[in-house]
């Protein structure tokens with residue numbers, strides 16, 4: 001297994017609708033320039049063809065940045081897009097199936113909501129690169145998400161996880177410092193970046209909060 005560790009500190013998850021006319025590709029580029037370290041392409045409403053076109057546009061926009069792109073759910077599109085990995089959840093295809101599609105060189109993230117989910121995934125070992133935990137706080141981006149779990153659940157999952165963990169759900173610059181204090185590897189953010197009037201400034205404030213810089 002030759003995958004380099006992935007920097008998850010400021011992890012942008014795109015939302016095509018929220019990004020609006022500015023677009024997911026321009027959002028990814030502006031966010032990367034302002035300190036986002038990873039991008040997840042997430043669009044539950046897009047067809048596969050639309051997802052491939054969007055993904056290629058995001059990859060092109062990020063060229064030279066070194067920021068990896070991971071595809072939400074649609075693992076079968078990762079290679080067509082030229083992405084660096086995928087993110088799956090408890091209701092998606094399984095880790096073994098995803099890893100078989102991806103091969104050994106691509107990143108794979110898994111969503112968990114509970115400590116039991118971590119224990120159930122433990123045998124996958126190095127097939128998984130990181131966990132996404134959430135929603136931690138109330139959020140309006142994913143209507144079918146579980147109820148917010150609170151920071152206590154994040155701390156409990158962190159205490160048993162053999163993988164780096166990112167928190168997701170209701171995270172903005174103010175809450176980023178709270179997440180960092182738990183020992184998480186990063187914050188995954190949708191609406192605090194996508195559709196913001198100044199994407200670079202919004203990302204920069206999250207970056208600064210993660211880095212502990214007072215602004």
Ligand SMILES: Cc1ncc(COP(=O)(O)OP(=O)(O)O)c(N)n1
Pocket residue numbers: 011013040042044072073087088089090091092109110111112131132133134142166168188
């Ligand atoms: C980083 C990160 N963490 C969690 C999720 C949620 O994944 P999932 O539960 O599979 O829900 P969908 O995003 O697929 O609707 C995520 N996407 N990213």
Ligand SMILES: Cc1ncsc1CCOP(=O)(O)O
Pocket residue numbers: 013134135138139140141142145168169170171188189190191192
């Ligand atoms: C994709 C996802 N998974 C759990 S919550 C969520 C959406 C988080 O969106 P926001 O960052 O706008 O709260």
Ligand SMILES: [Mg+2]
Pocket residue numbers: 072073087088089090092
């Ligand atoms: Mg999913």
